[in-house]
Amino acid sequence: MSAASDGERRRARLPCLDWIAGYQPAWLRADAVAGLTLAAYAIPVSMAYATLAGLPAHHGIYCYLFGGLCYAVLGTSRQLAIGPTSAIAMLVGSSIAEMPNVEASSQLAIASLAALMVGIVCGLAWLLRLSGLVNFISETVLLGFKAGAALTIGMTQLPKLFGVEGGGERFFDRLWILARQLPETNVWVLALGLAALALLVLGDRRFPGRPIALVVAAAATALLSMTALEDVGVATVGALPSGLPELRVPSLRPRDVDGVLPLAISCFLLAYIEGVSAARALAVRHAARIDPRQELLALGAANVAAAFGQGFPVAGGLSQSAVNDKAGARTPLALVIASGALALCLAWLTELIANLPTVILAAIVLVAVRGLFNVAGLKELWRVSRREFWIAILALSGVLVFGILKGVLLASIASLLMLLAGASQPHVAVLGRIPGTSRYSDLARHPENERLASVMVLRPEASLLYFNAEHVHREALRHIDADPGLRLAICDLSDAPIVDVAGAKMLLSLHSELARRSLGLRVIGAHGGVRDMLRAVDADGRLGEMGRRITLEQFLQNESPLPSAAAQSAGPRSAGLVDSPADGSTAR
Template sequence: MWKKLVPAFDWLPNYNRSDFSGDLSAGLIVAIMLIPQGMAYAMLAGLDPVIGLYASTIPLIIYALFGTSRQLAVGPVAMVSLLVLSGVSTLAEPGSSEYVSLVLLLMLMVGLIQLLLGVLKLGFLVNFLSHAVISGFTSAAAIIIGLSQLKDLTGVTYESGKSEVFLLILESVKRISEINPITLTIGIGSIVLLILFKKYVKKIPGPIVVVTLSILAVYVFNLYEDGVSIVGQVPKGLPALSFPTFTMDSIVALLPIAFTITFVGFMESIAMAKAIAAKEKYKVNANQELIGLGLANVGGSFFSAYPVTGGFSRSAVNYQAGARTPLASIITAVLIMLTLLFFTDLFYYLPKAVLAAIIMVAVYSLIDFHEAKKLFKLNNADGWTWILTFLATLVLGIQTGILIGIVFSLLVYVSKNAYPHIAELGFVESRGVYKNKQRYPDAMDDPEVIIFRVDADLFFANMSFVEDKLCNRLAEKPDTKYVIMDFSGVNSMDAVSIHSLEEMMQTCNQHTQFLFAGIKGPVMDVLEKASWDKKYHQMIHYITIEEAVKSLKNRVKNDG
């Protein structure tokens, strides 16, 4: 029981010492990568850089104890950081004490929502977020994140808001003469170095190299005197115990962004966890992952952190660096704690342009226009969902964009089910099977029989469409005596659809007899509850179309 509640009770007592070298190496490399990333993402969230380090300590340890992924690297990520900023900045000024207090409350709310979803085994709800919505939203958000770093990359304070993409681009062009050339050189140089290291020197963490070189350059050449903005004093010491303060008004105001972070963060986390688990031949439990992430966020809210989730890039690095168990994440957290205790002074001269460069390079890979092209090739509706979500997020903002995408994807889903695929079947003699007459023109047709296959579940919203299709076909084929309904594609029915079927059999053509073939067990159970086994026993027991057709031939023969 305890192993199920706390997965660490399973792997810790059975820890294989041969895994330690890989865990140690991965823990060290991810810590080196996470320190500058955590500081950069905290700034993106409108917080002091040190809060990004706080978010990389206690939450990592908690997830390592309660999560089921062995290699997932939890911590601050760009997407969640932007969501925090977009949601909380409407209620308080970024960086203010009220803002920090609301962020802590937001982290607690996200954690409690995740925890509740996990305990109630509602992890499946994340499936209602369409891949097209997430991809379109992520691509647009990545552009917003990248443009939001222009002020630190150029040294210019822009008046346009971070989410006012087109106004920000226009303003940046108008104020190009105000750019600090040294700041821009540091930023562009850092981007180039990060890309080169990412592409050609993968074994060495590019961010730590760029951070080290830039700190030395600023210190040696006194570049801060030339207007280069630096991080400044980073508080030393472990995060102090904090208690989120709240009012009902603040909870209600933060609820939409809390749910958005919950679902978007979990999508990012579970996708990476499952991908690595598939390679390593083990299972991750979606509901336990929600519990692990939920407890990590709840715990972090009491230690001056901000919302965390599993990150793509760091998890990939953690895995490639040799992580075998969650001990790697615990080692990462311990190393960052040591940094907080003894090495924060080293970051005093760190240029903010470098942190902006780290963010820009990290989010560039999230922009995926190729996915839109692929979706259009496979399914136009998914392609338009991507486009709409992308444009809505860019033009209307983060929260509105993803909400519009979700609503549109649900409308597409409802519309698909309201107008299900229905095929009229004919007999393909060369293959001995019944197939769609539109796809198989050589399929033979009986003038007295219509065979209809419904490829969808039947419910109140689509029965009128099914009825119209069948009644129109009966009107076109007035000599029809029998209708065989192939239910092999129907997995469920509601009460309204049963009532509608009964009416349809009476109203479409009173001289036509209906037979039902291929009814599945769950559907038959519902029909029996509606007494169809008594009212229509001779009509619903056919296992295949062939059996129903054979029965008709026997009737004709006997009648003859």
């Protein structure tokens, strides 16, 4: 192996070598500004997400501190920022709350164990080259899941906004309990929370990409330090430990692993999908490229680091990445600078955070989850596809009724079912000649096409596999039965790149059934691998031998449209199973 290929492999596994080698001094100022801006954004937001996960607020900062460093070394996006996200934080908090016999003192250990297991799952997915699994969760299902997560997360924060105790484990339980507790609203807490909401929303609109949350949090902390609002029920974060966290190995008791595994898999799916989606969006904006498989390795390392640093699962969130990008980040050095700034804050500035009102953290979460509820996306689904709209509503309802964890699993299952449903019932087109041409297209779409006398050309618009072969067989017979004058059926496989054993045997079964009716069956347009499969099951001996590359029109001119069943059974016929060219002999 050459030295050049060794270097390429090292750069592929350590993308930091690439951007370090090409680093320009002029980028340093932009990366420094972006890193400090990201740190300013991360302090209040990560604390809010930690409380959402049911953990002490400072553990959210630990997630940014360690996760960003690992991603800077292994990640392929130069602007993606790694840290806790609202959906994952809520998933962790609600899942731990539902685990039996979990004491408050062990919640952090379980959350860190979940991060470690996410890292392990990422590593396994990297080894098995499963980066393509991100494509199996449809945007439709994600749209519904995120909307349900936004409502669920918002409902957990509303009691803090009103200054009441709250309660309940599910969305509707929390809603009912909150409604009963509204008469107990603390007007001081509510006023402070509403003011924070207004400032956060207006600040984001007026100064996009700026650390508005830090400004609001600092102002509220100063206000509480100078007034007696704490005496009227305004709760605060309280004293935080100063200094860097002690590195710890998460507990690995077998019973904990069994209970945390579903949580870890769900966090992995959310983290990878969200991270790759954000990285792709940033890559398009900067005319760059990312490596989805390498992203698995980077995400896994970031989660392992967060686990050892007393954190919980992290991801490449769109919100923090947008802050990093808009602040001018040129390379992942911005993440390193952000981690350094956070380390300095943990060492010397934790006393200033003690008077931060918890209602401010609730307001930060409420503003952050607005982007999860994509009303425009749901409206577009309603306009474009009612079927997919109701699938999104199913995912949304699953989160509200069953909770975040089961909602993730339900959304994943719904994606797979939707994929299988579409693939299991492919359209079988009947082709007709486009008037005045020698080209053919779907008669259902183009009723003006010319029907062929005594010949029917069928085109299944999908691979022929075990789960859709019966449907294609049934649809083919339905079309054939509708034409009493038919003598020859032609199956155009140009839209079927794969045919498995069940699909090939279905064609043989269809041939036998048509032969009993004194009808012929021929196959054209088969791809190379499909022809190999048909030969393997001896289909070419019944449907005709492999022919030269001719068009459908040439085949119709050369092939008699009135073959007898006996002639078919006697053996192969010339040009019966042919390979249509890619010159567009058939159209949609």
